[in-house]
Amino acid sequence: MRLLIVEDEKRLALSLARGLTAEGYAVDVVHDGQEGLHQASEGTYDLVILDIMLPGLNGYRVCAALRAAGHDVPILMLTAKDGEYDEAEGLDTGADDYLTKPFSYVVLVARVKALLRRRGQGAGASPVHVHGDLKVDTAARRVFLGDDEIALTAKEFSVLEQLVLRAGEVVSKSEILEHVWDFAYEGDPNIVEVYVSTLRRKLRAGLIRTVRGAGYRLETSP
Amino acid sequence: MRLLIVEDEKRLALSLARGLTAEGYAVDVVHDGQEGLHQASEGTYDLVILDIMLPGLNGYRVCAALRAAGHDVPILMLTAKDGEYDEAEGLDTGADDYLTKPFSYVVLVARVKALLRRRGQGAGASPVHVHGDLKVDTAARRVFLGDDEIALTAKEFSVLEQLVLRAGEVVSKSEILEHVWDFAYEGDPNIVEVYVSTLRRKLRAGLIRTVRGAGYRLETSP
DNA sequence: ACGGAGGCTGAGAGGAACCTGAAGCCCCCT
DNA sequence: AGGGGGCTTCAGGTTCCTCTCAGCCTCCGT
Numbered sequence A, B: 001m002r003l004l005i006v007e008d009e010k011r012l013a014l015s016l017a018r019g020l021t022a023e024g025y026a027v028d029v030v031h032d033g034q035e036g037l038h039q040a041s042e043g044t045y046d047l048v049i050l051d052i053m054l055p056g057l058n059g060y061r062v063c064a065a066l067r068a069a070g071h072d073v074p075i076l077m078l079t080a081k082d083g084e085y086d087e088a089e090g091l092d093t094g095a096d097d098y099l100t101k102p103f104s105y106v107v108l109v110a111r112v113k114a115l116l117r118r119r120g121q122g123a124g125a126s127p128v129h130v131h132g133d134l135k136v137d138t139a140a141r142r143v144f145l146g147d148d149e150i151a152l153t154a155k156e157f158s159v160l161e162q163l164v165l166r167a168g169e170v171v172s173k174s175e176i177l178e179h180v181w182d183f184a185y186e187g188d189p190n191i192v193e194v195y196v197s198t199l200r201r202k203l204r205a206g207l208i209r210t211v212r213g214a215g216y217r218l219e220t221s222p
Numbered sequence C: 001a002c003g004g005a006g007g008c009t010g011a012g013a014g015g016a017a018c019c020t021g022a023a024g025c026c027c028c029c030t
Numbered sequence D: 001a002g003g004g005g006g007c008t009t010c011a012g013g014t015t016c017c018t019c020t021c022a023g024c025c026t027c028c029g030t
Helices: A010-022 A033-040 A059-068 A087-093 A105-120 A154-165 A173-180 A190-202 B010-022 B033-040 B059-068 B087-093 B105-122 B154-165 B173-180 B190-202
Strands: A002-006 A026-030 A047-051 A075-079 A097-100 A128-131 A134-137 A142-145 A148-150 A208-211 A215-218 B002-006 B026-030 B047-051 B075-079 B097-100 B128-131 B134-137 B142-145 B148-150 B208-211 B215-218
Touching: A002 A010, A002 A033, A010 A026, A010 A105, A026 A033, A033 A047, A033 A059, A047 A059, A047 A105, A059 A075, A059 A087, A075 A105, A097 A105, A128 A154, A134 A154, A154 A173, A154 A190, A154 A215, A173 A190, A173 A215, A190 A208, B002 B010, B002 B033, B010 B026, B010 B105, B026 B033, B026 B173, B033 B047, B033 B059, B047 B059, B047 B105, B059 B075, B059 B087, B075 B105, B097 B105, B128 B154, B134 B154, B154 B173, B154 B190, B154 B215, B173 B190, B173 B215, B190 B208
Parallel strands: A002 A026, A002 A047, A047 A075, A075 A097, B002 B026, B002 B047, B047 B075, B075 B097
Antiparallel strands: A128 A134, A134 A142, A142 A148, A208 A215, B128 B134, B134 B142, B142 B148, B208 B215
């Protein structure tokens, strides 16, 4: 993880750099806005820590210029004293977060980690199950086949979920019934077949294999 | 954000609860120390407001017991008259802040916010959430869509906040109810739908997606 | 090859889940 | 005490799920 610190107070910059290096990040430091913009534009950083009061080009400008150029690197703004930071302007220019000096070192590290985590969260944090080109995100309740999102109803999703959770194993119809419906379900057990049929049509025929007399199995390898 | 008020003066408790509810917090009230300890031990509160003079078990005891049990929820102590509060004892038992009655409403709210903010920082939570052109600042309780600030009421904001905090995931109606209203909420669950409807009108229709049979999901990518 | 059990699937009735405009209530401010 | 804003309830309307049913297909044992 590479961080860029744009901060003109050399003592502070150095101390931050030292600390963040100790946390395991690769840290570069520049001392004015112009240089900061130039460096950050390389697009090789995972996060930019940006002071607002800077010689040359102030933090807002740097931030706005980066966004205008299409960079979506996370930006953490630093502001000298309470009130200096104009929240609306900060948000407008596209900063992701801000910290008011003086801040504790612990807080800074926490924010940096939070921003990096948030950024990396596109797919990582939620329980996502992948089997071949099938991707099932149980937190978002979304299903992808290759690049296409497949729209499933609540029951359809729940049935698929049962199969995915035990991918490669045979799951019996009664197990699916008990988990997706109720233990007390009184209806036609055929309902499971109906949903499997729908899933095959919406996804791909070969994905859910029937094991006669036993149940269904989600294929794990193509 | 869920708050617990432990206060035996019913009039005061009620008035605090009312005001804090208006600020957008979910508030529960209990009237004696025993019950307060019990409730707070559930660990579902983000902050506890604790009177010192209480029937059953006084505030110091409740506070100490909570800390002894490993709970680090922020605690704001209330004390009847100047001098009653023994600062050393309060700090010893692990309170985070205290207020001397009579206090103004504004001061109370400010302290509550400060404690919650402080906690949020330590945990690495960041107050600004950006998803596409939607920007939500949970500390300032402000919302921007593109360049325009959107005026939201307390409840509207709280509902949106729940969705933003888990952007991309499905949040069920009952989860929203429990966090924004109370566990004890007896009203029509349809209230959530009403607020979602309002948010869609004030923000943009496509932003909050209904996941039938499951809940709502804030869209993260266009 | 044949029969039967197990499995598949299209169609449609019925209803659950959801949306939203309207109206009442309550609190607070003037 | 009047008015306004926010919160909540309610009910009508709409969408689209769910489940049943019935006929057909497939597999397997004899």
